[in-house]
Amino acid sequence: EVLRRDRNFRMYLLAQIIFSLSGMATGFLVVYTVQTWNLPDAEASGFMIALQIGLALANLFFGFLSDRKGHKLSLEICWLLSALALILAIIAPSPGWFFPIFFLRGAVNAGTLISGFSIVYEFTDAENRPTYIGLANTIPGVAGTVAPLIGGWLAGAMSYQAMFILSAIIGAVSWVLLRFAVREP
Numbered sequence: 001e002v003l004r005r006d007r008n009f010r011m012y013l014l015a016q017i018i019f020s021l022s023g024m025a026t027g028f029l030v031v032y033t034v035q036t037w038n039l040p041d042a043e044a045s046g047f048m049i050a051l052q053i054g055l056a057l058a059n060l061f062f063g064f065l066s067d068r069k070g071h072k073l074s075l076e077i078c079w080l081l082s083a084l085a086l087i088l089a090i091i092a093p094s095p096g097w098f099f100p101i102f103f104l105r106g107a108v109n110a111g112t113l114i115s116g117f118s119i120v121y122e123f124t125d126a127e128n129r130p131t132y133i134g135l136a137n138t139i140p141g142v143a144g145t146v147a148p149l150i151g152g153w154l155a156g157a158m159s160y161q162a163m164f165i166l167s168a169i170i171g172a173v174s175w176v177l178l179r180f181a182v183r184e185p
Contacts, residue, residue: 002131008183009123009132013139015177016116019079020143022171024151025086025164026105029098032160037095047102054106062111071115071122072184078111079175086168090161122185 003010034044066074085104088097120136121129154163 002128002135006123008185009135011177011181012119012123012185013135015174015182016136016140017143018170018177019082019174020140021147021150022082022086022167022174023144024147024154024170025089025167027148028151028155028160028163029089029101029105032089032155032164033095033098036160039095043095047098050099050102051106051109054103055110056106058107058110059114061107062114066111066115066118070184071119072178072182074111074115075119076175076179078108078115079171079178081111082108083168083171083175086164086171090164090168119185 003013030044030047033039033047034041062074062078065077081104085101085108088101088104092098092101116136120132124132151163151167154166
């Protein structure tokens with residue numbers, strides 16, 4: 001009933017589902033980097049530090065931004081940063097490029113958590129909120145669960161770069177939907 005009645009929320013969920021599918025590449029960034037440049041594990045662990053720094057700083061930034069300009073804008077920025085990180089991974093000429101890539105991934109994770117959960121509260125009143133929250137967490141979650149499986153299959157069948165390209169394209173589609181088909185709730 002909610003999905004049939006509330007077009008704005010339905011379009012938001014569609015954008016979320018597509019964005020979740022674009023996450024197919026996320027888990028393979030370290031594997032790709034280590035395999036491409038034969039990095040030792042110790043050097044690859046530096047990427048996780050970059051991710052954590054991006055996460056910490058972006059929590060502050062996106063918290064401030066979403067309080068003042070809204071959660072939709074924060075999500076739009078995050079989803080663009082996600083596609084940018086994948087584009088950088090595709091064109092990266094050296095492993096050093098992956099420090100900013102992982103920093104961006106941390107920022108995407110922070111902003112998506114802050115605004116992805118909070119925007120759902122703005123779509124409805126308190127009475128219907130549990131239903132909206134349940135739908136917003138369950139439906140895109142299914143897509144997020146199968147995305148890495150699809151990504152692994154694509155990386156094996158084609159290449160990591162092909163999977164990154166497809167993931168970036170899917171991410172761009174999700175941004176277009178969020179930007180132009182979803183009204184600020």
